Amino acid sequence: MxxxxxxxxxxxxxxxxxxxxxxxxxxxxxxxxxxxxxxxxxxxxxxxxxxxxxxxxxxxxxxxxxxxxxxxxxxDDSVAEALEGLMGLAARSGHLRTRTGPKDEALRQARVCYNHLAGAKGVQLLSAMQSRGFIDGEGETLSLTDAGEAFVSDFGVDLPTLQSNRSPLCRECLDWSERRSHLAGSLGRALFTRFEALGWTRCDRNTRVVHFSADGAREFQETFL
Amino acid sequence: MxxxxxxxxxxxxxxxxxxxxxxxxxxxxxxxxxxxxxxxxxxxxxxxxxxxxxxxxxxxxxxxxxxxxxxxxxxDDSVAEALEGLMGLAARSGHLRTRTGPKDEALRQARVCYNHLAGAKGVQLLSAMQSRGFIDGEGETLSLTDAGEAFVSDFGVDLPTLQSNRSPLCRECLDWSERRSHLAGSLGRALFTRFEALGWTRCDRNTRVVHFSADGAREFQETFL
DNA sequence: TTCATAGTTCGATCCTAGTCGAAGCATCTA
DNA sequence: TAGATGCTTCGACTAGGATCGAACTATGAA
Structure with a gap:
């Protein structure tokens, strides 16, 4: 031992x-x-x-x-990741008594994972960016392609500042509800910040639920998917 | 809450x-x-x-x-993954009192992670297979390329049997000592089993340390790196 | 200065949960 | 059958830790 x-x-x-x-x-x-x-x-x-x-x-x-x-x-981000990992275990090995309430459903749809978007919407975001060739993936250390750099800059993300930072730009984070990855790292955070600035999303004060406005949901769809 | x-x-x-x-x-x-x-x-x-x-x-x-x-x-494999996640946190946020003994060093080099190879050797294995184009990576769901299929079959892995199984062939697993991913999934397990069958490696009975024989280390190097 | 608010420290209480001895089942061997 | 071994259940003991009231420190406001 x-x-x-x-x-x-x-x-x-x-x-x-x-x-x-x-x-x-x-x-x-x-x-x-x-x-x-x-x-x-x-x-x-x-x-x-x-x-x-x-x-x-x-x-x-x-x-x-x-x-x-x-x-x-x-x-640290790694603390948040470990917590999500435990939630994943708890969700799958959870006894049925944890019935899925309406609030729970909202959490599955979209929530904030420390500082970036998680839930179904978060997973969609990453997989769309991958399939459009914006993000090139090998494990936790994903990388932003040239096309991706142009895209996010155009979307209003201040890339040079992010890149000057030591922390990784793109990271994966395992989503406990979807059991797939969503986008973390400083880019994940910057994108989420931008969503809020644009008024697409609004954070619930007390829970981790993220609400999309009607316009926000539409624009999110058009821009990324 | x-x-x-x-x-x-x-x-x-x-x-x-x-x-x-x-x-x-x-x-x-x-x-x-x-x-x-x-x-x-x-x-x-x-x-x-x-x-x-x-x-x-x-x-x-x-x-x-x-x-x-x-x-x-x-x-489940997911239990092992969550445990490794916690170990990662513990290792980095660990107080200095957990001095790194010789046994610890051996663990970092090569150990068994549930049913596949972990530690420095495990990370090398995955990254080599990726850079040689045998494994194509997007997140936890890595995939084996055609070249990769030929390679591992040639190495003595019974691919058809593995593929008939429902569980994923290639998965990533975050390594707490290296802070990078190594290969899990049924292929990771099959490769490790093959190493043992070939006499390259020997499992310590009581600890999780994996010992490479001199020949084994050389052949591992030649075959994969 | 005095008062109010935010946070820490101390001490006492209380209760949960880990521990093991002893007894009880279940399964294999002879 | 009897005996041995592997595991579970029961009951009692105990320690550790969570909790909160009360007193104390630090910062800000008046």
Whole structure:
């Protein structure tokens, strides 16, 4: 035993209801304060503080002080990915008692995965860009083709800035509801930001659901599919 | 809160030391009896039995009775993948106290990931087959090219049998030590089986380490790289 | 300065869940 | 049949950790 990395440390961190609620809330991508997370998790501020300190020590969170507020976000894209991975397992091995409610259906359609678009719409987006030759794929490290660069620049994405960044431009992220990949990485994030700026999508404040406006859905279809 | 699948159920299952040891042991790919797993986890048979029943109810294991023995294996490739995902997180966010021992180094070099080859050697294998045009990649669903089919058949893999199976032929699996993908799926498994049959590799009985013989390492190099 | 708000620390309580001994089934061997 | 082995169930014990009230610190507002 005791081979490889210490998996227990992380799994037990995620395995507490309050902490799981905190992490799930942060999957929305927005940084949240300790008080907000306490409310989200359904515990008092004291207990939340204790949990947050543990998650932070465990390397799952990135805290930032701002005045008398303390904002928390996920430490890293890889944290979000691991969480989605667990959700995938939970969804498939889940007992039937988790009946699929209407809210759940909305989540499957379109939701935010940390900072990019996930769900059916997110999967469509990636597969369309691949089949149109904009993205060339080999594993997690997808790459943007020349045609793709022209396309996204034309769509209003500031490519040079993204490329100057160290983090990978295109990455895959496994979608727990669709069981296929959607587009992550800084491009995935930039596209999603652009959707919001154009008014195509609107993020639900409390859940991770992404609402497409009627126009937004149409334009999304025309532009990408 | 309470959105999406019940992540806590699974994370708390993995988050217990004894259970994590059991799962890690099963990552070796071999089905093991309850007694063997008890020894592996360092607990008595009674406690192991309790843990095994929980893991089974949680959908993470596949038990098989055989006479008075009860063999357990991981329920699914996806379970192994999720575990590797957690290991990836643990490895990067791990505190420095997990010093990299010699055994750890061997694990990074080559190990068995459920039923296929992982570690540096596994990553080399996939990337070589991709660059030689044997595997064509788009996400988790990689595909074997015509040239690739000829190549692996020539190497001694019984392709028709594999293809008649429902499970995917080529899949990616993220490697926690290399942070790149290696080859999973039924082909990954078949290749690894072939390595063992040819005497290139030998599996350590107790750990997940894969030892290459001197000849094996040379032939592996010549054949694939 | 004083007051209010955000967050942390401490201490006490309480409860879950892991653990193992002992007894009970089930299956194989002789 | 009797005996041995593999596993499960039951019951009791215990430790660890989640929880919250109360007190404390830090920042901002008046």
């Amino acid at each position: 005791k081979e490889g990395p210490d998996i227990v440390r992380i799994a037990s961190l995620i395995g507490d209801p309050a902490r799981a609620n905190i992490l799930t809330a942060l999957m929305g991508g927005k940084a949240l304060t300790a008080s907000e997370l306490a409310a989200e998790a359904g515990v008092t501020l004291q207990t939340a503080s204790s949990h947050l300190s543990k998650l932070d020590k465990g390397g799952l969170l990135r805290p930032r002080k701002q005045g008398r507020h303390k904002y928390f976000s996920l430490a | 309470k959105e999406g699948p019940d992540i806590v159920r699974i994370a708390s299952l993995i988050g217990d030391p004894a259970r994590a040891n059991i799962l890690t042991a099963l990552m070796g790919g071999k089905a093991l009896t309850a007694s063997e797993l008890a020894a592996e986890a360092g607990v008595t048979l009674q406690t192991a039995s309790s843990h095994l029943s929980k893991l089974d109810k949680g959908g993470l294991l596949r038990p098989r009775k055989q006479g008075r023995h009860k063999y357990f294996s991981l329920a």
